[in-house]
Amino acid sequence: MIDRTTENVMPGATRARRSLYLQYLVEPFLYLSPAIILIGAVMMVPLIIGVSYSFQAIDLLRPFDSGWVGLENYAELWGDRKFWLALENTAFWTFWSITFQFLLGLGLAMLLNTQFYGKKLFQALVFLPWAVPTFLSALTWAWLFNPVIGPLPHWLAALGLLSEPYNILGDPALAMWGPITANIWFGVPFFAITLLAALQSIPGELFEAAEVDGATPWQTFTKITLPFLAPMIAITVMLRTIWIANFADLIFVMTGGGPANSTQILSTYIFTTAFRKLDFGYASTIAVALLLILLIYAVILLWLRKKLVKI
Amino acid sequence: MSAIRRRHPALTAGKYAALAFYLLFALFPLYWLLKIAITPDALIFSEGTRLFPSDVTFTNFSTVIFQTDFLAYFGNSLIVSLGTAFLTTMFAAGAGYAFSRFVFKGKRIIIAVMLITQMFPLLMIIAPIYKIVADLGLLNSLTSLIIVYTAFNIPFATFLMQSFFDGIPKDLEDAAMMDGCTRFQALRKVVFPLTLPGLGATLGFVFTAAWSELLFALMLISKNDAMTFPVGLLTFVSKFSVDWGQMMAAGVLALVPSCLFFIFIQRYLVQGLTSGAVKG
Structure with missing residues (x-):
């Protein structure tokens, strides 16, 4: 658009120099402005408003009881047993989800890095869970765990893992494993894809040299594959941890945080507080707490990465 | 590079077992979704954990499409x-x-x-x-x-x-x-x-x-x-x-x-x- 104003220059001649100033200062922003405006209006401004909510009483069910309350919400949070439980559950949920996703994803990536018959089709089929809408993965797994229509409780009972075929989503001691299983199923393709890309960037000569020198597959794996993947693993695990800690859909659909808050993680707690109780002030307070925890985590991890990975 | 490498037969067997595991893990839940969807209502409970329904129906799909807001x-x-x-x-x-x-x-x-x-x-x-x-x-x-x-x-x-x-x-x-x-x-x-x-x-x-x-x-x-x-x-x-x-x-x-x-x-x-x- 800006080029229209400089159109009266002779074709090809000096336009480049004349509009240099415009090109390097204004033009990029013409391409960027819709994105910047939308992100600003829909994400950054609400983010600031959200932080300000945490210092206010905003309860849509009690509209006349609103106003600034200072740190009252935070004091309430400090004494909220549900918050500490949710924090504990978030750690449990994130840790086991990411551990299994990573291990299974690494295994899948290494398999896909070898040759076998029907690889293209295999790859398409095992990546399919990634494309399944999350609400649907949640419902599907909730149904699989339901003894009325799902086979899992019967199989688990047959294996002796359960005393009788009942729904583990209703058992406070085991309920969290339901959403974790669904999350593993949904997340393995992501890890596999990312790690596969990294694996393919390892120079093949290294493996050939290792083979010539008579290295065992295990030695090749620990001495070549893992060190090469380490930076990628570190950054993927870090980003994924944050993403999973924020990921509320699966738990919300499968258990709604129950039974007895045994599957309530911070993000579902935020959502249920905002959505069911319409207590926006308190929901924002939990959200700010979650944000701070994630920030601290990210800083620690970045620092560790700087110390450990010398690149 | 690994195509030429001679492999231990146990390693090959293990590899195909792993492939089968990943395939089953990825597809089984979706298969089950489809299976229940095409099982006639009368059979859903009696055939609880059977892997294949003994009868197939598409009425669930037509009901969902034509009689609900879906x-x-x-x-x-x-x-x-x-x-x-x-x-x-x-x-x-x-x-x-x-x-x-x-x-x-x-x-x-x-x-x-x-x-x-x-x-x-x-x-x-x-x-x-x-x-x-x-x-x-x-x-x-x-x-x-x-x-x-x-x-x-x-x-x-x-x-x-x-x-x-x-x-x-x-x-x-x-x-x-x-x-x-x-x-x-x-x-x-x-x-x-x-x-x-x-x-x-x-x-x-x-x-x-x-x-x-x-x-x-x-x-x-x-x-x-x-x-x-x-x-x-x-x-x-x-x-x-x-x-x-x-x-x-x-x-x-x-x-x-x-x-x-x-x-x-x-x-x-x-x-x-x-x-x-x-x-x-």
Whole structure:
């Protein structure tokens, strides 16, 4: 658009120099402005408003009881047993989800890095869970765990893992494993894809040299594959941890945080507080707490990465 | 390189066992969804854990399509997802182009802000967004969902588009501009045709993301006739929690568009996810 104003220059001649100033200062922003405006209006401004909510009483069910309350919400949070439980559950949920996703994803990536018959089709089929809408993965797994229509409780009972075929989503001691299983199923393709890309960037000569020198597959794996993947693993695990800690859909659909808050993680707690109780002030307070925890985590991890990975 | 390597037979057997495990793990839940959807109601309980139903029916699908609101939900989701995909791709293409071709002041800050938006809990802004949308009188409108989803998806789509633009030699545009094209003309006539696959992949990624979004849709939509598919299905599940066959038939239907797009974007998956996750 800006080029229209400089159109009266002779074709090809000096336009480049004349509009240099415009090109390097204004033009990029013409391409960027819709994105910047939308992100600003829909994400950054609400983010600031959200932080300000945490210092206010905003309860849509009690509209006349609103106003600034200072740190009252935070004091309430400090004494909220549900918050500490949710924090504990978030750690449990994130840790086991990411551990299994990573291990299974690494295994899948290494398999896909070898040759076998029907690889293209295999790859398409095992990546399919990634494309399944999350609400649907949640419902599907909730149904699989339901003894009325799902086979899992019967199989688990047959294996002796359960005393009788009942729904583990209703058992406070085991309920969290339901959403974790669904999350593993949904997340393995992501890890596999990312790690596969990294694996393919390892120079093949290294493996050939290792083979010539008579290295065992295990030695090749620990001495070549893992060190090469380490930076990628570190950054993927870090980003994924944050993403999973924020990921509320699966738990919300499968258990709604129950039974007895045994599957309530911070993000579902935020959502249920905002959505069911319409207590926006308190929901924002939990959200700010979650944000701070994630920030601290990210800083620690970045620092560790700087110390450990010398690149 | 490993094709020539002689392998221990146990290792080969282990490899195929692992392949089979991954395949079963990935496909079994979807198979079960389909199985219950095509099992006649009378057999669902008596044949609980049988792997194959002894009889097959499609009445669940016809009931879901013709006697419930699912077609309307489906339509709403289609409008929202397509609208989001087109808007996002357009804006992200612009932003990605700027990141790829220009060096300018504030670039690092903008990239940093975009990365931050990928990190903080989106649920943090669910309350403010609800209030803003409510104040604008846009609750229960698909427009509000499209705007919100578009903003959410722009950062990832921008990085994705940038990686596609980075793959196109800059000389091509320079040549076109030397021949008298403006930059915008060069973009439209030279670069755009070359990025078509990238644009397609971005459309696919964003469509899939918008198609599965649940929580903001739950918050912003409460009227039945504006519900998207996830909200509709969830409402249906909590209301009629015993119509297993129908619920799963609806689930299978919800899977169709995602699968179609998945087949289409499968080739770009590695590039897409790695550029979104690791770049920057």
